[in-house]
Amino acid sequence: MAYEEEDEELKALLAKKRAELERMIAAEKAREEQLRAELEREEILRHILTEEARERLSRLRLARPDFVRALEDQLIALAQAGRIKIPINDDELKEILRRLSSRRREGGITIKRKGVT
Numbered sequence: 001m002a003y004e005e006e007d008e009e010l011k012a013l014l015a016k017k018r019a020e021l022e023r024m025i026a027a028e029k030a031r032e033e034q035l036r037a038e039l040e041r042e043e044i045l046r047h048i049l050t051e052e053a054r055e056r057l058s059r060l061r062l063a064r065p066d067f068v069r070a071l072e073d074q075l076i077a078l079a080q081a082g083r084i085k086i087p088i089n090d091d092e093l094k095e096i097l098r099r100l101s102s103r104r105r106e107g108g109i110t111i112k113r114k115g116v117t
Contacts, residue, residue, distance in 0.1 A: 045072060
């Protein structure tokens with residue numbers, strides 16, 4: 001009887017360990033897939049942008065990472081659809097950034113103070 005309890009306990013421990021290992025393997029596969037996708041993305045960007053344009057985006061990424069990620073997504077989509085001339089050089093990228101920043105500023109908020117003329 002004691003052996004049966006120990007046997008069941010051992011089976012439960014082995015099942016728990018197996019489940020833990022399966023979770024670790026799944027997490028590792030997800031990390032590998034994410035890394036693979038990121039490397040593929042970088043390769044596409046390397047093809048779409050000149051070295052100078054990539055450097056400009058990497059500097060801009062320090063201040064506005066979400067904005068740069070969205071811009072890169074758009075550039076990749078446009079390039080894959082054949083809607084932009086590639087490679088995009090630094091001057092063309094500056095023009096794109098200028099257009100985006102002017103569009104963003106148009107919807108700005110103006111604060112008027114009372115009594116100030």
